[in-house]
Amino acid sequence: QVQLQESGPGLVKPSETLSLTCSVSGYSISSGYYWVWLRQPPGKGLEWIGNIFHSGNTYYNPSLKSRVTISVDTSKNQFSLKLHSVTAADTALYFCARGTAARPTYFDYWGQGTLVTVSS
Amino acid sequence: DIQMTQSPSSLSASVGDRVTITCRASQTISNYVNWYQQKPGKVPKLLIYAASRLQSGVPSRFGGSGSGTDFTLTISSLQPEDFATYYCQQSFNIPYTFGQGTKLEIK
Numbered sequence: 001q002v003q004l005q006e007s008g009p010g011l012v013k014p015s016e017t018l019s020l021t022c023s024v025s026g027y028s029i030s031s032g033y034y035w036v037w038l039r040q041p042p043g044k045g046l047e048w049i050g051n052i053f054h055s056g057n058t059y060y061n062p063s064l065k066s067r068v069t070i071s072v073d074t075s076k077n078q079f080s081l082k083l084h085s086v087t088a089a090d091t092a093l094y095f096c097a098r099g100t101a102a103r104p105t106y107f108d109y110w111g112q113g114t115l116v117t118v119s120s
Numbered sequence: 121d122i123q124m125t126q127s128p129s130s131l132s133a134s135v136g137d138r139v140t141i142t143c144r145a146s147q148t149i150s151n152y153v154n155w156y157q158q159k160p161g162k163v164p165k166l167l168i169y170a171a172s173r174l175q176s177g178v179p180s181r182f183g184g185s186g187s188g189t190d191f192t193l194t195i196s197s198l199q200p201e202d203f204a205t206y207y208c209q210q211s212f213n214i215p216y217t218f219g220q221g222t223k224l225e226i227k
Contacts, residue, residue, distance in 0.1 A: 103211065106169040110163045
């Protein structure tokens with residue numbers, strides 16, 4: 001069974017960098033699929049942040065592209081998110097997920113989500 | 121960006137009802153639409169992909185249709201566990217975008 005688990009600080013100060021890691025079990029990241037970050041502000045809808053393939057190819061949401069870095073560590077079967085220069089608007093529940101590489105891309109396995117609050 | 125507009129935003133229905141949720145894309149997107157169910161405090165769950173394909177393990181009372189710009193999610197006979205928020209999502213172009221959600225409540 002594929003399982004994903006997010007980890008990282010739950011509180012980040014404004015202007016600092018949000019860093020999260022997603023640990024994958026039950027499936028090798030190197031075997032394919034996209035590895036995805038999404039977020040959901042409290043009480044609001046879902047927003048796609050970006051994808052990474054095991055090769056390191058990345059695709060980012062243009063609205064966040066200047067501040068986002070997604071990386072992969074196949075040796076640890078993990079992938080990570082860094083979001084720089086955060087503001088209160090980045091407060092959200094952050095999810096990692098698996099996305100199909102073949103189109104149409106859909107997200108079939110999700111982590112439980114981790115709440116990140118941006119506040120001083 | 122492709123805008124996905126769901127209607128209605130909220131809906132009250134009874135157990136046993138047939139329910140339809142609509143999603144309209146701001147441009148043609150073939151069949152590149154997926155549907156997710158999210159219960160309060162829970163993770164989104166994939167129901168339908170490629171507009172009409174039922175994800176493994178999802179009950180057959182869920183169905184999807186549409187192509188181009190107009191898509192529907194239908195629940196043929198509502199069960200108590202179906203009361204949740206439903207989202208459509210397009211994967212035709214990056215950035216992938218979601219509808220604003222339809223909250224399905226018990227009447």
